[in-house]
Each structure stands twice: as C-alpha cells, then as structure tokens.
Amino acid sequence: MFHKKEKIESMWLNSAERNNSKAKIEQKIKKEIQEEYRRQADSLRKRDDFREELEYFLEILSLPISPREVKKRFSGPFVGLYCIQAPLELFDALGFHPIRLCSGSLAIQRLSAPFLPALSCPLIKSCISAFYLDESIEKLCDIVVVPTTCDWNTKLPEMIPEKASPLYIMELPHIKESERGQIRWLEEIYELKRFLQQRAGRKLNRRQLQISVNKYMKGWQVFGRLIEFRRKRLICGTWSIVLANAFMIDDVESWTERVNIVLKNYGNPKGNSNPGVFLAGSPVFFPYLKISELIEEAGMDILADELCTSERLMASVVYDEPSEYGLLKALSERYHLPCSCPTYIDNDRRLKNILNTMRAYNIKGIVYHLLKGCHPYDIESFYFEKVIKENGFHFLKIESDYSREDRQNILARLEAFRETLC
Amino acid sequence: MKIRILIILIVFFLFIFIRGVDIYAFSPGDDYLWLEFEQCIREKNGSLTLPLRLNYGRFPGAKKGLRELDDVSVFYSLAETDDEGKPVFYAARIQKDKQNYSVNINSSEQNHFIVFAQAKKKRNKITDQYLAKTSFLLFGHAFFKKKNTRTILSREVNRQLEIRTVPDVQCWPQTGNSVKIIPVFKKGRLAQKAISLFDENLPSVEIMTDEKGECAYIPPEDKRLNQKGEREFKQTVIVTEETQGGIRYISSYTLLLHRSRFKNHRFFMGVAIFLGTMVVVFLFVIARRKRIKF
Amino acid sequence: MKVYESRFLIQSISFAVLTYGGRLGLRLGHWLPCFACPYVGSCSGHCYLMALQRSQWGFQIPFAEFISVWGLRALGMFAGFVLLTLVLSKAWCGWICPFGTLQDWIAFLRRKLGIKELQFSWSLRDRLKPIKYIFLILLIVIPILIANAGLHSDFGLPFCQICPAKKLMPIFQGNFRYFAVDVTNPITVFMTIVSLILTAVFFVGMFFKDRFFCLFCPLLAMISFFDKIGFVRLKKKVDACTSCGNCQRICPVDIREVHLEKEKKNVLTQDCMLCLKCVESCPQDGVLSFRFLNKTIFSSSKNYISKCFIKKKR
Structure with missing residues (x-):
C-alpha cells in the first residue's frame, strides 16, 4: 500500500536539487515556510481592523511551523484529522487533543511534488508534504483519522509516506438522508470509539462525553455570535475566517474564551456600504487567505461563506438521550447530516440554504472559489452557476491555487464583479 | 332400629337448624302476584320505556291467568312525597292482551320508579290480598319532553304488607352484592318471618328474618347468567305472607339482577400473567440488544 | 420559561x-x-x-x-x-x-x-x-x-x-x-x-x-383526521433547514418528515403529538414554528438552544 522508503529516497535524490544534501534542502524549505507564515501574519497585523485580542489567533495559526510549541501548549496525545467529519467530542472525552490537519502553505508543496500528479489539490499537496518534514504536527499525531470524503482523501493512504503516523480510515456514506447511510456512519463512529478506547486504554465514560459535548456546544454558541457579528458587518470576513481556522488547531475551551473576548471588545460598525458577497467553494486556510483579502481589497464584504474551514465547521449537538448510544448517535448525526460537503450525493439543501442566506442578508452576489484540482467543487460549479443566476443573483467563479502570481488578475476580476453588484 | 332413626332425625333437624336460613321450601299451592321485567325499549325521542308484565302464579314457570283475580290495578311512585310526607302515587294503565297484563313505564329523564300492582281474590272464608312491588332506575334522555301525563291515583292503596329492600334501588344491581330484605306489616317490621325467594335459574330458597325484622340476602353466583352478556339480567322474586283478620296478605318484590362485575376476578392469576409477560418482554428486549452491534 | x-x-x-x-x-x-x-x-x-x-x-x-x-x-x-x-x-x-x-x-x-x-x-x-x-x-x-x-x-x-x-x-x-x-x-x-x-x-x-x-x-x-382544519399548525421554513437531524433524533415518536421535508410547509404529521421538542431542538432561527390561528406562539432559534441545551457549569 505504501511506497517503499528506498523508492522515496531515490525519487528525492533524482529531483532538481539532487546536488544538495537532503538536510540542506529541508532547512531551506523550512525557512521559506516560516517566511510564508510570517508574511501572512504580518499582513494581517497591518490591517486597520487588527486588535490585540486577535494576536492570539495568529499565534495559534502559526503553530504548524513550530510543532514543539504545540506539545508545550496542549496536553495529551494528539489526533490528526482530515476533513471535518470525525467527532471532536469523542476524542476530547477520551483525552485526545484533536487537530484538524489542513494547510494553506505554498512553500511546503515542493516536498511532495515529485510523488503527486501535476494537477493535485493544493491543500492535499501541502498536507502530504508536511509528512516529509522532520518535524510537523502531522508527525506529532499519534493517530491520523481520515474520512473518505473526496477522492483525494480516499487515496490519501497511498500518498502518505510509510513512516507517518498510523492512519485510521472512516468510510463516509455519501448518502445522508437514508437509513442505511445514517446507520453505516453510526457504525463507523462506534468503530472509531472502540479503536480510540484501545488506544487510550480506557473505556468511554458517558458523563465525560456529556461534558465534552457541552464544551463544544459552548464553542458553537460563541461561533454563532461570531457569525452574527459578521452578518452585521461588525467583523470582517477575513478575520472571521482566521478565527474559525484557529478553532481547528486550538483547544476548544481556550478558543471559546478568546473569541468571547474578541467579540466583547470588537464591534464598532464599519459604517461602510460595501456590497456584500457570499463566499462559496473550496476551503481557505491560513496562510492561504488570498481570496478573502482580495475580495475585501476590491471593496466587497464577505458577509457569509460556506467553507468547510469556516462557517461549516460547527453545528449544534442537541440530545435528549444521555445514554452512550444516544450521545454517539447525536454526534454521528451532527458530523454527517448538516455537513454540505459537495462529495455528498443528496446535497440539494445546500443551494437552498445559500439562496436563503443571500436573500435574508441582501447579498447580491456569490464568489465561487475553486482550488485547481478540487474536483467536487469544480464539477458542481456549473450547476451552481445556473441556479444562482436563475434566482437573480450574480455569480463569479475564481479558480486559483496557493501561488501569489495571479493576485492582480483576480483583483481585476473582482473589481469588475463589484461593479455589477452596485 | 328406632334409635337409629331417631339419631338420623336429630342429625337431620340439627342440619336444618344450623342451615336454618336455607330451607328449600314453600308451602305448595300458594300463588302470588309479581311484576316481571321485559327488555327496555329506547324510544326515538330519547325516552325509555320499560314494559312490566303482571303475572299470577309461581315464578318462574307456573303462570296462571289473571282472570281469577279481582280489582287488579297498577300504580307507581317516583319516590316523591306530598306535603304530608306520604308518597304520591300515579295510576298506570294496564294493557290487556288475552291472558297478558302488562304496564309500560316511560321515563323522559332520570327517574327512580317504585311500581306496585295489587289484586284481590276472594275464597270461601278468607280473602287473599296481593301486592307486587319492584323498584328501578330509568335514565331517559328525551329531547322533547311530553307534558306531564301522569294521573294521580284516585283509589285506595292497599300496602299493608310490603317488602322493602336496603338499598332500595341500585344503579347496577348484581349477584354477590348483599341486599337487606325487610318485610313491613302495617308499619311494623316482622321478626322471625319466613321469606321465600324464587329465582329464574336457581332453586327457590326460604330465609328467616332476625329479631330486628330484617335479613340479608346475597344473590348467589349464577352460571347461566354469567354466560350471557354483561348487560343481561335475571329476576328473583321475593315473597312473604301474613294473615290477619280474615285477610291473607301476600306480597312480592321483584329483584332485578345482573351478573357480578368483580366477584369472578382472579387477581393473583392476573398479576402473575402480567408480571410473567413483563419478564418475557423484558428478556426479549435485552436479548435483541445483545445481538445488535451498538 | x-x-x-x-x-x-x-x-x-x-x-x-x-x-x-x-x-x-x-x-x-x-x-x-x-x-x-x-x-x-x-x-x-x-x-x-x-x-x-x-x-x-x-x-x-x-x-x-x-x-x-x-x-x-x-x-x-x-x-x-x-x-x-x-x-x-x-x-x-x-x-x-x-x-x-x-x-x-x-x-x-x-x-x-x-x-x-x-x-x-x-x-x-x-x-x-x-x-x-x-x-x-x-x-x-x-x-x-x-x-x-x-x-x-x-x-x-x-x-x-x-x-x-x-x-x-x-x-x-x-x-x-x-x-x-x-x-x-x-x-x-x-x-x-x-x-x-x-x-x-x-x-x-x-x-x-x-x-x-x-x-x-x-x-x-x-x-389526526382534523389536523388540516384545526387551529394549530407546525410550520417549517424548508429553504433554511440545514438538515441537521436534531428534530428527527429528538422526536419521541421518531417522525422523520419534519427533518426530511423539502417542499411542504406544514409538517404536522399523523403521529405528531405537538410536544414541540423538534422546535426546541432546531438551531436555525425561525425554521420551525408552532402557530395557533396563524399567530406564531413559539419558533426555533439559536438563542433558545443556547439557553436550554448548554450547561453553564462544567
């Protein structure tokens, strides 16, 4: 299943930088990555709407470049998660610290470029590359949990080098609103529970699980307030994406506390009348914030989004049955049913929800962000465009990757789009 | 031999004495008048009509015609009293159909009826004075009530010997429920009086009143009645007599009885079935749970 | 309350x-x-x-x-x-x-x-x-x-x-x-x-x-024969429903229609007992509402869930 180590080494040496030693290249790439993260953080710090309270989140988002910091900051064994379908509460209840493995780094991609198809999803490229680093959060993780959402995730086990942390695959049923889909996903959750129990060396305690669920519900509550702020233009789209991104790494309790502080002190209405847009499409993760920054630069406000790295992250868990089964069922449904990932087959509500939000907040246009190589979103975009336009809204599809070269081009298109919205 | 017979006789009399209340006997040839219930009729206007048949003879089988009797009349009271505290009696029209004499009692609302029938029969030296009585409730629900068509009885009421029951009326009279029988003769109770009970399905019984002039009667379980539906009824006719001043007073009271509602309940059997099933279902649920993965 | x-x-x-x-x-x-x-x-x-x-x-x-x-x-x-x-x-x-x-x-x-x-x-x-x-x-x-x-x-x-x-x-x-x-x-x-x-x-x-x-x-x-002409309604704003499944899971009589309904606005089904647990558990503002003679008595909201389903203390 995995590549042989020797093969990887030889491929490595056959690459363009074969003359330099491996360590040296790594050092160079590491520096580039650090530079990339620092540059993005700095550009955020320089913004007018930067507040001291936000510094915490930039710190958290910079953690991937210093895994030792992660170990210091958070306790417990780490679990790396791909996508957003694995139930965080379950890990928390069994004493694991879950980290969503997601990356927006361009520089790091070079590490895995030789082993991946030319047109690969940039996010996957960056994530896999992290496994080739000596030190990364990916390597820190005791387990890596991969739900089989898109094809990239499904093929992930073959792309990850041998030495990586043990993978745990969750088979995601792509039909949600059927009994068999729901039961199969619940089976997966139970299987995961058994696996984690074995790893943790203890049984799941339902009271502990209730406490964890409550923790995350508090997070959901504050996240709801954050979204409200954003809809009212009290906080801009980029910052809310940053805050949401940080949730994927941070401990939920301190994240909740910090966001609460931000929301307490933030909240001076900007008083501008920029046209609002809806950001849809492929995930956006620090330091790849190009798209949201450019939309704002072009004079538009991202009032809402449906990114899996932002607004789609959280959903409520309401349960009435405090039995272990009741809790796990609630969790399984929370991570399955409301998720509107395009890899699902019965996803017709997603468009309705988007249209509903746009109508409710008087958003006239939608920016459909597409990462090159992100097939599910790409396929879907055509139908999306048709329906959105039929409903009298404006639609702009922007296809891009992590590179910085197309910034001017995109900005020009966004400015033109703004004109249509006014 | 004589001693043996004597002993047997003594034992026999002791037996009779001990079971004194249950002597199966009634002086033969004594006929009486009684009122017999028929099926109640629900009228279109919502009122109820209860046909009562007058019979003379011996209940249940030996019915003679009423032609031998003179002065047959039927009257009833609604348990109302006039200003002097005496009950008000209304006359009821007797419908004669060949041998059959019957009376229709109609009620538009909820009423407690006490119905009497009286008759005379003159013999050589003695006159038989018959009185038949019954008491019942009728729950009529007429929308359009007829005007009061009741006519107050004008003729003399002859109630020297009357059988009273306590309770005087029951909502749902049933077997197994004790009824006190009190024979009243000229406003006084009769102590140590033999009272005969003639039942539709069971052999007749004779019981004695005690010093207070009353006796308790528990209508026994009736298997034939039990086979019928819950709303079906049977009748028991209570008869007693008293002779005084050349007149023999013979009175009857018709007791309507449903089958017992609760006397045939087997509580522990029921609880055992209930608990047993509960355990089985409980184990079934647990067993099913064990088989399922989660 | x-x-x-x-x-x-x-x-x-x-x-x-x-x-x-x-x-x-x-x-x-x-x-x-x-x-x-x-x-x-x-x-x-x-x-x-x-x-x-x-x-x-x-x-x-x-x-x-x-x-x-x-x-x-x-x-x-x-x-x-x-x-x-x-x-x-x-x-x-x-x-x-x-x-x-x-x-x-x-x-x-x-x-x-x-x-x-x-x-x-x-x-x-x-x-x-x-x-x-x-x-x-x-x-x-x-x-x-x-x-x-x-x-x-x-x-x-x-x-x-x-x-x-x-x-x-x-x-x-x-x-x-x-x-x-x-x-x-x-x-x-x-x-x-x-x-x-x-x-x-x-x-x-x-x-x-x-x-x-x-x-x-x-x-x-x-x-339930009189649901359609009664004074009481259970309404759903189908467009805003994110299909989170809370209502289906929490329903005491396992009604799926409230969750799965995508077209009809009225979701009062034959088995429904109007316990309103679904309305309570719905996290989308105003998606489910309980109406009496066309007057909204109670409707779902995020705030309500925050108040009801989150314990303040650990």
Missing part, C-alpha cells in the same frame, strides 16, 4: 386535574380527546373513545336508532370531541393526556439511568403506523356488530377492555382490581388475558421507548 418546563408543568397539572379532579366535583364531559380514563374513579372527564363505543353516546346502537335522539346524542358527543380537537389538535396528546404524561415520566426514569432507547428501523416504524387505524376500525365495528348482528355483548367496549390505561391509570387512585382475570365466562377470560398481555408489553415498551403506546393510539389517529 422554557417550553419543556412549561410542558412538564402543564402535563403535571392536567394529570392531577384529570385523575383526581372528580373528587372536587369537576365534570369535564365524556368527549375529551385524551386518555382521561373513566375507570379511574376520581377522574374529572372521560376519554372520548369510551363514549364512542357505548350505546348511550356512541355506535353501539341499532341502525334504526341512528335517526333518533340516540343518534343525535352520538353526533352531539362527536361534535364536542371535534370542537375540542380543532382547538388544541395534537396538543391534547403532548400536553394534556395523562397516559402520555405517565409514559413521559417512565421514559424520564430510563434517561436518568442512561439506558439506551429502543430503536426501530424506518421500515418497521412505517409498518406500525396502520395498527392504530385497525384499532380504530375495530372499536367502531365491534359495537355496531353487537347492536345489529347479535355479537356477544361481552365484546362491548372492546378497546377499553384491552387498553393498558384501564389497568395502569387506576393505580393512581389505589385501584389494582383491573389487573385481575375475569373468569365469568370464556369471552371475559380471553379478553382479560389479552389485555393483561398487551398491558405488560406496553408497560415494558414505554420504559424502553418514548411514548410507545402513542404509536398505536387510535385516539391519536382520530385526532
């Missing part, structure tokens, strides 16, 4: 009133659309199902009597039932019915013990639906047969005879006598044994499953 708290309060009050109110002389009539069991001696009102099966106000009358005061009385009782049903619809089941309240209490016990609820597959749940209509048809047909076709009258009040409420509700009055087997005749033996077995099944069932009896309740079936 939160909805589930006020529901608990109203349920408890109506349980007390309907079970013991008779002692205070309260008489609410024989037309109540809830299981106020007439076998409870101290009850203050009667379940309409009993009136329906009787000869006095119901269908146990000969055909000829249908066009008479007796028929009118049956009709009048039915009209009273319909009127009460129109006003509160299924809220009778979820908020007033004492037998439903009893089931909620028993289920509460199970929750406290952390015992898993019984799960029915979707197909099994769908197959159970017609049973209440079978009960309903039988409880109308049997009395008609008794009055017209000479069926033995010990089959009278057929549903009351097998109804678990007849056994369980009088317990609150200290009366256990209906647990007995009636050995009067073979029919009564049969009926009482069937009813004891059913009561045991339902009693265990209502411990393991929320509102287990309600899945089979013929009165619920009758009430």
